[in-house]
Structure formats: C-alpha cells, structure tokens
Amino acid sequence: MQFELTAEYIDELKLAIESRDDVHLTETLGELHAADIAEIFNQLDFDEVKYLYGLLEEEPAADVLLELSEDNREQLLASLSTKEIAEQIDNMDSDDAADVINELPENIQDEVLSQIEDIEQASDIADLLNYEEGTAGSLMAKELVSVYAHESVNACIDEIRKQTDNVAVMYAVYVVDDKDRLIGMLSLKKLLISHPSAFVEEIYDSEIISVKTSTSTEEVADIMEKYDLVVLPVVDSLGRLVGRITIDDIVDVIREEAEKDMQRMSGISDDVDSSDKLWRSSRARIPWLLVGMCGGIIGSRIIGSYEGQIQIHPEMAFFIPLIGAMGGNVGVQSSAIIVQGLANNSLKGEKLAPKLLKELGVGLINGLICSGLILGYNLIISDSFQLAATVSIALITVIMFASFLGTFVPLTLHRFKINPALATGPFVTTLNDILGISIYFLVGRLLYSSF
Amino acid sequence: MQFELTAEYIDELKLAIESRDDVHLTETLGELHAADIAEIFNQLDFDEVKYLYGLLEEEPAADVLLELSEDNREQLLASLSTKEIAEQIDNMDSDDAADVINELPENIQDEVLSQIEDIEQASDIADLLNYEEGTAGSLMAKELVSVYAHESVNACIDEIRKQTDNVAVMYAVYVVDDKDRLIGMLSLKKLLISHPSAFVEEIYDSEIISVKTSTSTEEVADIMEKYDLVVLPVVDSLGRLVGRITIDDIVDVIREEAEKDMQRMSGISDDVDSSDKLWRSSRARIPWLLVGMCGGIIGSRIIGSYEGQIQIHPEMAFFIPLIGAMGGNVGVQSSAIIVQGLANNSLKGEKLAPKLLKELGVGLINGLICSGLILGYNLIISDSFQLAATVSIALITVIMFASFLGTFVPLTLHRFKINPALATGPFVTTLNDILGISIYFLVGRLLYSSF
Numbered sequence: 062m063q064f065e066l067t068a069e070y071i072d073e074l075k076l077a078i079e080s081r082d083d084v085h086l087t088e089t090l091g092e093l094h095a096a097d098i099a100e101i102f103n104q105l106d107f108d109e110v111k112y113l114y115g116l117l118e119e120e121p122a123a124d125v126l127l128e129l130s131e132d133n134r135e136q137l138l139a140s141l142s143t144k145e146i147a148e149q150i151d152n153m154d155s156d157d158a159a160d161v162i163n164e165l166p167e168n169i170q171d172e173v174l175s176q177i178e179d180i181e182q183a184s185d186i187a188d189l190l191n192y193e194e195g196t197a198g199s200l201m202a203k204e205l206v207s208v209y210a211h212e213s214v215n216a217c218i219d220e221i222r223k224q225t226d227n228v229a230v231m232y233a234v235y236v237v238d239d240k241d242r243l244i245g246m247l248s249l250k251k252l253l254i255s256h257p258s259a260f261v262e263e264i265y266d267s268e269i270i271s272v273k274t275s276t277s278t279e280e281v282a283d284i285m286e287k288y289d290l291v292v293l294p295v296v297d298s299l300g301r302l303v304g305r306i307t308i309d310d311i312v313d314v315i316r317e318e319a320e321k322d323m324q325r326m327s328g329i330s331d332d333v334d335s336s337d338k339l340w341r342s343s344r345a346r347i348p349w350l351l352v353g354m355c356g357g358i359i360g361s362r363i364i365g366s367y368e369g370q371i372q373i374h375p376e377m378a379f380f381i382p383l384i385g386a387m388g389g390n391v392g393v394q395s396s397a398i399i400v401q402g403l404a405n406n407s408l409k410g411e412k413l414a415p416k417l418l419k420e421l422g423v424g425l426i427n428g429l430i431c432s433g434l435i436l437g438y439n440l441i442i443s444d445s446f447q448l449a450a451t452v453s454i455a456l457i458t459v460i461m462f463a464s465f466l467g468t469f470v471p472l473t474l475h476r477f478k479i480n481p482a483l484a485t486g487p488f489v490t491t492l493n494d495i496l497g498i499s500i501y502f503l504v505g506r507l508l509y510s511s512f
Numbered sequence: 513m514q515f516e517l518t519a520e521y522i523d524e525l526k527l528a529i530e531s532r533d534d535v536h537l538t539e540t541l542g543e544l545h546a547a548d549i550a551e552i553f554n555q556l557d558f559d560e561v562k563y564l565y566g567l568l569e570e571e572p573a574a575d576v577l578l579e580l581s582e583d584n585r586e587q588l589l590a591s592l593s594t595k596e597i598a599e600q601i602d603n604m605d606s607d608d609a610a611d612v613i614n615e616l617p618e619n620i621q622d623e624v625l626s627q628i629e630d631i632e633q634a635s636d637i638a639d640l641l642n643y644e645e646g647t648a649g650s651l652m653a654k655e656l657v658s659v660y661a662h663e664s665v666n667a668c669i670d671e672i673r674k675q676t677d678n679v680a681v682m683y684a685v686y687v688v689d690d691k692d693r694l695i696g697m698l699s700l701k702k703l704l705i706s707h708p709s710a711f712v713e714e715i716y717d718s719e720i721i722s723v724k725t726s727t728s729t730e731e732v733a734d735i736m737e738k739y740d741l742v743v744l745p746v747v748d749s750l751g752r753l754v755g756r757i758t759i760d761d762i763v764d765v766i767r768e769e770a771e772k773d774m775q776r777m778s779g780i781s782d783d784v785d786s787s788d789k790l791w792r793s794s795r796a797r798i799p800w801l802l803v804g805m806c807g808g809i810i811g812s813r814i815i816g817s818y819e820g821q822i823q824i825h826p827e828m829a830f831f832i833p834l835i836g837a838m839g840g841n842v843g844v845q846s847s848a849i850i851v852q853g854l855a856n857n858s859l860k861g862e863k864l865a866p867k868l869l870k871e872l873g874v875g876l877i878n879g880l881i882c883s884g885l886i887l888g889y890n891l892i893i894s895d896s897f898q899l900a901a902t903v904s905i906a907l908i909t910v911i912m913f914a915s916f917l918g919t920f921v922p923l924t925l926h927r928f929k930i931n932p933a934l935a936t937g938p939f940v941t942t943l944n945d946i947l948g949i950s951i952y953f954l955v956g957r958l959l960y961s962s963f
Contacts, residue, residue, distance in 0.1 A: 094721075094739060096738045096739050096740075100738075218704060221701075221704060221705075222704070222705045249700040249701075249704070250672075250700075252704070253669060253672060253673070253700070253703070253704070254672075254673045270545075285763075286760075286763055286767075287547045288545060288547050289547075289760040290760075291742050291758075291759060291760070307742075308742060308759050308760075308763070309737075309740040309741075309742070309759075311763075312736075312737055312759070312762075312763060312766065315763065315766060315767060315770075316737075316766060316770070316856065319766075319767070319770035319771075319774070320770075320852055320856070322774070323770070323773070323774050323777070323848060323851075323852060324848060324849075324852070326774070326777075326778070326848075327777070327844045327845050327847075327848030327849075328841055328844060328845055329845055329848060329849070339870060339873045339874060339877070340877070342849075342870070342874045343874045343877040343878050346842075346845045346874065346878060347878050347881060347882075349841065349845075350838065350841055350842065350845075350878055350882055351882070351885075353837050353838055353841045354834065354838065354882055354885065354886065356833075356834075356837060357831065357833055357834025357835075357837050357838065358834065358886075358889065360830075360833035360834060360837075361830035361831050361833070361834060362830075364829055364830045364832075364833070365827070365830050368826045368827070369826075371822065371826040371829050372823060372826045375819045375822040375823045375826070375829075376816070376819065377829075378815055378822050378826075378828075378829035378832065379811075379812035379813075379815045379816050379819075380808065380812050381815075381829065381832045381833060382807075382808055382811035382812070382815070382832060382833075382836050382945050382949055383805065383807075383808025383809065383811060383812060384808075385833050385836055385837065386804050386807060386808050386811075386836065386840075386941070386942065386945055387801065387804055387805065387808065389837075389840065389941070390779055390800065390801055390804045390938055390941070391797075391801065393778045393779065393937070394778050394779055394780055394797045394800075394801075396778075397774060397775060397777075397778030397780060398775075398780070398793075400774075401771055401774060401775070405767065405771070419790060419793070422790045423790060423793045423794050423797065426790070426791070426794040427794050427797060427798050427801055430798060431798075431801055431802070431805055434802075434805065435805065435809075438809065486844070487841055490837070490840070490841070491837065494833055494837055498833055
C-alpha cells in the first residue's frame with residue numbers, strides 16, 4: 062500500500078535519468094504522492110532533482126516543492142525565474158505560499174508577489190506576510206468557507222459551491238454575522254441532513270473556539286490538543302474571521318517544540334538538525350561546552366584547595382567521577398520530569414512546595430539505595446573506614462541536592478518566563494558537578510580529621 | 513474566549529460545593545467544555561470531584577471522564593456501579609470506550625460490556641479489545657461513514673443521514689466495493705457539489721492511503737504526518753474497511769513518543785509523569801543510577817591503579833571532573849542529534865560513515881577550541897607544563913572519542929532494532945566518563961615520565 066524507498070529504487074531512477082527516459086520517469090512520478098517524490102528528491106543530486114522537477118505537472122510540482130527539505134527547496138527556487146516561482150505559488154494554499162515567499166531572498170519577494178496571476182491569492186499572501194513569526198497569524202491560511210447567519214441552507218450550499226474552488230479540503234463552514242464577525246460554525250453533516258429551506262441561524266452551532274491572530278503558536282497547539290480540534294478559526298482584534306489553522310501545521314509545531322526542548326536539554330543552543338553544515342553544528346554546541354569547561358575549572362580549583370589532603374589520602378581521588386556522575390544523573394532525571402510536566406501543562410496550577418518535597422522523597426529513597434550499596438562495596442574492597450563513610454555520606458547528600466536543584470532550577474526559570482529546558486541539562490549538570498565535589502571533599506576532611 | 517483556570521476560581525467552586533449550591537454549580541458546569549471541567553476536576557479533592565460529577569448530564573459526563581487524568585478516572589470509575597459505567601461508555605466513541613474498558617479491573621470488564629444497551633456499540637468495543645496495544649487496530653474507532661460504489665449521490669446522502677447518528681464528526685465518506693473492500697473516498701465537498709443522480713463510482717477518488725490493523729502506531733503517526741492526513745482508514749487483512757484513526761489520537765502518540773525518548777535519554781527507564789507515586793518514580797530511575805554507579809566504581813578502580821602517581825602529582829586529580837564532564841556533554845550532544853534524526857526519519861536512507869565523519873569533524877573543531885582555551889588557562893595559572901599538556905591532549909582525545917561514541921552507539925542500537933534513546937543518555941555518559949579517565953591518566957603517565 063505504502064511507498065517504500067529502497068537503495069535499488071534510487072539506483073534505477075538514477076539510471077533512467079541518465080538515459081533521459083522521460084516516458085518511464087513521467088509515468089513513475091505520476092504514480093507517486095508528492096511526499097514520496099520529495100523523499101526521493103532528498104536522496105538525489107541536485108542536477109537529477111532539477112531534471113525530474115521539470116517533468117512534473119504544475120500542481121504536483123507545487124506540492125513537491127513544499128515537501129522538500131529546506132536546503133533542496135532553496136537550491137531549486139534559486140534555479141527558477143521569479144515568473145516560474147510565482148506560477149508554483151499560485152498552486153499553493155495561502156499559508157504554504159507565504160512560508161515559501163518568506164524563505165526567498167528579500168530582493169525578489171516583491172517581484173514574485175507581483176507576478177502571481179490570481180490577484181486574490183497575491184493579496185492574501187501579502188496579508189499573511191505581515192504577521193509576526195510564532196503567532197497564529199503566521200500559521201493560518203486564508204482559504205475557508207463562510208456563510209452569513211441569515212442565509213438559507215440552499216443559498217448556503219450555492220455559496221459553498223462557489224467558494225470551494227479555492228479550498229482543497231473543507232473542514233467546516235463558518236458562520237459570520239453581517240459585520241463578518243465569527244459567531245459559530247455549521248458542520249457539513251448538519252448541512253447535508255438539514256432541510257434546504259431552513260436558515261443557517263436556526264441550525265448553526267454557536268459554541269466555537271477561536272484564537273486571535275496574535276495568539277502564540279504554542280498556545281494554539283495547546284488549545285487544539287486540549288479540545289481535540291482539527292481546525293481552528295482565527296479572528297482579528299474586532300472578532301472578524303480572517304483565517305483558519307489546521308492540525309497538520311500544529312503537528313509540526315508540537316514536533317518542533319519537543320525537538321527543541323530535547324536539544325536544549327542536551328546542551329545544543331541553536332536549532333540544528335543532522336543535515337546542517339559542520340560549522341553551524343559546531344557553533345550551536347560550543348556555548349554549553351564552554352559553560353561545562355568553566356564548571357570543570359571551578360571544580361579543579363576546589364579540588365586544588367584540598368591538594369594536601371589528596372597527597373596524604375590519594376584514595377579520596379578515586380571516587381571523584383562517581384560523585385560527579387551521580388549528581389549529574391539524578392539532576393537530569395529530576396529536571397527532565399519537570400521540564401516535561403511544564404511542556405505538556407500537567408503541572409499547571411500546582412504549587413512548588415509539594416513538587417520539591419516529592420522529588421526530595423524520590424532522591425532520599427534512591428540516595429539510600431545507592432549509598433547503601435556503595436558503603437557495602439567500600440567496606441569489602443577497601444580497608445579505609447573513613448573513605449567508605451565519606452563516599453556514602455557525600456553520595457546521599459549530593460543526590461538530595463541534585464534532586465532539589467533539578468526541580469528548583471527549571472521551575473524557577475519557568476517562573477521568570479525563561480524556557481526551562483534551555484538551561485536545564487548542562488546547567489544543572491555543571492552545578493551538580495561543582496556542588497558534588499565540594500560536598501565530597503568537605504565531608505572527607507571532616508571524617509578524616511575526626512577519626 | 514478561552515477558559516482560564518485560576519486559584520480564585522477553584523476556591524469559589526470549593527465554597528459552592530461545600531454549601532451544596534447545586535443551581536449555581538450546574539449552571540457553571542453547563543457553560544464549560546469537557547476538557548475545562550476535567551482540568552478543574554484535576555485540582556479538586558476526590559469527594560468534590562465525585563459530587564460535581566453527579567451534577568453533570570450524561571453526555572458531558574462521558575466526555576469529562578475521557579479527559580480526566582488516569583488516576584482520577586480510575587478513582588471515579590471505582591466509585592461507580594458497572595451499570596453506571598456501561599451508561600457512560602454508551603455515550604463514547606468506540607475507540608475511547610475500548611480504552612476505558614481496558615483500564616478497568618479485568619473481573620468487571622465483561623460485566624460492563626454486557627450491560628451496554630446499544631448492542632452494536634458493545635460488539636464494536638468487544639472487537640476493538642482484541643487488537644494488540646501499539647497497533648493501528650488498538651487506536652482506531654469503528655464509527656465511520658461508508659457507501660457502496662454503485663450507489664447514486666442521492667441514495668448516498670440518504671445513507672449518510674442514516675449512518676451519521678453514530679458519527680460525531682464526519683471527516684470523509686469511504687467508498688467500498690460489494691465485498692466491503694475499501695476502494696476510495698468521497699469528499700463531502702464533492703458530494704455537496706455533485707449532481708444528485710450521479711453515481712458514486714463516477715465521482716469518487718480512488719487514490720487513498722490506508723493502513724492495516726496490524727500496522728504499528730509509530731508507523732501510523734509517520735504516515736499521517738508525512739501525507740498530512742486528518743483521518744486514515746484501517747483495513748483488515750482482506751482489505752475490508754474496519755475502522756479509522758483520527759489525527760487527535762496521533763497527536764497524543766507523537767507527544768508520548770517524544771516524551772518517552774526524552775525520558776530515556778535522561779535515564780528514566782519507565783514511562784512516568786510528575787503526578788506518579790513516589791515509589792513508582794524511584795523505581796523508574798534507579799536502574800540507570802545503578803549503571804552510573806557501576807561506571808563510577810570502574811572509574812575508581814582505574815584511578816586507583818594510578819594511586820602512586822596521584823600521591824606524587826596530586827594536581828592530576830584536579831582535572832578529573834573537567835575531563836569527565838566534557839566527555840559526557842559532547843557525547844550527549846552528538847547522540848541527541850542522532851536520536852532526533854532517527855525519530856523524525858530525516859536520517860532515513862543515509863549511510864553511517866558520513867555521519868560519523870561529520871560528528872568527528874564537529875568534535876575536532878570544538879575539541880581544538882576547548883583544549884586550546886584550557887591550555888592557555890593552565891599555562892598561566894599552573895607552573896606544571898606536564899599538567900597543562902596532559903589536560904589539553906586528554907581533553908581533545910576525549911572529545912573526539914565522545915563524538916564517535918555519541919554517534920556510533922545510537923546508530924548501532926537502531927540497527928539492531930533497539931530504541932536508540934533507551935541507552936543513549938546515561939549509557940553514553942557513563943562510557944565516556946570511564947573512557948575519559950583512562951585516557952587522562954594514560955596521557956598523564958606518559959607525559960610525566962617523559963619530561
């Protein structure tokens with residue numbers, strides 16, 4: 062049923078391109094979905110992509126363009142004239158069209174816009190370009206079907222017939238008042254099963270959830286997820302219906318948010334993916350490495366202040382990595398749970414104190430288990446009671462502190478409207494490293510001097 | 513427009529419940545969406561939830577039940593008779609109903625099923641319960657609208673009127689042949705704008721993507737995302753239409769997958785969330801802590817074998833945390849990028865070698881920067897050339913190794929069909945820790961004995 066991309070398939074295609082077997086190629090492309098063609102294109106050299114692209118019909122060509130990876134799309138667009146780009150854009154939904162125009166070099170954006178034949182489409186796109194990125198306005202499309210409340214079902218169906226030319230998939234029919242303000246919706250089902258002479262105002266559903274053009278995309282995603290919506294109408298500040306957002310765009314937002322959080326937690330500061338250039342990849346990672354290095358240097362100074370003790374008791378050095386690693390691990394575990402709870406809103410409305418108490422409880426249980434085990438190990442393996450006691454006492458203290466910090470830091474960052482994932486991973490790990498070493502040597506000095 | 517839950521709102525509600533102000537409460541609840549009511553319920557004590565739940569009408573009550581947190585739902589269901597549960601389930605879509613029944617204790621599942629009044633609903637649910645979790649069958653709902661290809665548009669609309677009683681939202685009309693095999697679909701738009709006497713076979717769209725009941729939910733999510741689908745039909749092994757999956761269920765799958773990956777990377781082995789019980793939280797985290805502890809013990813033995821050297825050169829101990837932390841950080845960065853690329857399929861079809869080379873390239877750049885900086889620091893701050901050289905040489909080696917492991921381990925796990933996120937985080941960190949210390953002391957011994 063579904064298309065499966067194989068290495069042989071690609072090889073065969075490359076051969077066909079080389080021998081310019083247009084008949085076979087056109088037939089092959091004709092059988093494929095745009096998303097599959099894009100997947101194939103992402104595996105080919107640009108010359109091959111360009112050649113195949115030329116064989117596509119107008120409408121699939123526009124769809125393929127949208128599905129391509131950003132790099133490939135950029136290259137392909139750069140090889141087209143503004144006239145050709147305008148033709149492609151004419152075949153797209155307004156939201157996709159605006160996205161593509163936004164990706165173009167600024168100096169040709171206006172030129173492309175002015176060459177779009179469908180004036181309405183061009184003005185819709187120009188409109189959409191005004192909205193700030195990250196808002197509902199930047200995500201919405203202008204294509205929608207709306208009817209006036211005072212119309213009859215029959216008139217309404219006629220109106221829909223007229224309007225649907227521009228609408229690829231019709232999710233819902235929106236109902237507006239005389240001033241174009243959104244007042245409700247009419248399901249297609251209702252329309253199909255209602256009497257032709259009934260009036261829209263008698264049958265429409267006035268309970269409708271909408272967002273403003275200025276609502277953030279994250280909030281849009283939350284609302285659509287919470288209320289299980291497939292499409293969400295967007296209104297302007299006067300309540301007039303200006304567009305709609307569909308769930309497929311939101312799926313992308315959710316996916317991207319999750320990926321960004323994961324990257325931030327892993328200490329990658331910029332939004333990169335595995336296909337990015339070497340230098341860009343390096344640059345995105347170096348800031349947190351430098352933070353980690355500063356942490357390491359601070360750690361070295363702390364340990365340095367115990368130089369004399371290490372000379373007498375070199376075994377103290379053995380467990381430095383264990384203490385550091387455990388603090389790091391526990392901190393990351395705690396903060397991952399908190400970051401996640403904040404991201405999926407399951408922590409909404411809850412108070413800080415019980416969360417902290419619970420994480421400390423988890424820390425206490427796991428700390429007792431771990432330090433108990435390491436105490437047993439050290440008592441068997443080593444003849445230094447001081448060392449065994451130092452490691453275990455330091456370990457449980459470090460785990461408790463790490464649980465506390467792993468909970469407290471992301472929650473506090475969140476409170477100050479800083480993305481909690483941003484500083485959670487490497488920041489907490491570094492903090493725990495430094496703290497762990499301090500505690501370890503402090504406990505060691507106390508115990509070694511007391512017994 | 514949208515409901516905003518505040519602490520004052522909850523307090524006011526609690527007061528109204530205490531004074532048994534049913535008129536006010538019923539009115540309040542009547543104005544709210546089920547998802548909002550569930551959000552409120554999650555903030556109340558169980559007695560209050562139980563009381564408010566009793567005030568809800570039948571249909572909203574079923575919706576609220578679905579939106580509640582798992583714990584609350586479990587408690588609420590436990591307080592209802594099987595007869596009452598059956599009534600609730602009768603008001604749900606078959607997929608939700610099956611999920612709820614699945615959550616019930618096994619001994620009452622059959623009893624509830626037998627008390628559902630709508631025989632068709634009961635048999636649909638019983639059917640759905642047979643599918644294995646994690647497959648399309650377990651995710652699909654039975655409610656759908658289908659027509660035969662040989663019918664006329666008019667007959668078709670009559671048929672739809674009949675069928676829509678069971679269908680809350682109608683996404684598409686599926687077209688089947690005489691043997692109930694799925695052969696295509698008919699958009700509602702097409703139906704609305706076609707002539708009543710036209711036949712379905714003349715106007716339906718035969719290009720339709722479907723999955724089998726046995727397809728995995730991850731694959732279903734990939735397909736719906738790739739092809740931007742809102743609803744996906746499910747067929748049995750004979751190609752007969754048996755159900756459909758809607759995008760809102762997939763949004764949950766995507767969200768859960770992302771969360772699980774993040775947890776696995778953070779060293780949390782079980783699927784937990786911030787509301788879970790203390791003991792369950794501890795148990796989910798302890799396995800990777802023990803792995804980390806084993807790593808720490810191995811590290812202590814490695815350092816132990818250099819005891820004599822530390823006694824003579826205690827400054828060697830200063831940079832143990834720095835080397836360990838940097839190896840860990842770099843490894844996590846590399847593996848996060850790979851895990852993400854694997855999760856969103858952007859690595860599909862790409863070869864291992866170029867990925868490795870690129871990560872090594874990034875490692876080399878960042879390694880040179882970091883070890884250059886630390887060399888400068890050590891030359892200024894310390895009078896030991898050996899120490900400065902040891903730290904810098906070890907650091908760049910460790911970073912290169914960490915880049916390699918951070919790429920190689922997840923890709924290899926993926927190749928052996930093991931979830932790469934599972935062992936990526938703590939596993940790679942621990943491995944890098946041990947490796948880092950070995951390299952550091954090895955380099956140290958070589959340099960100190962040579963100069």
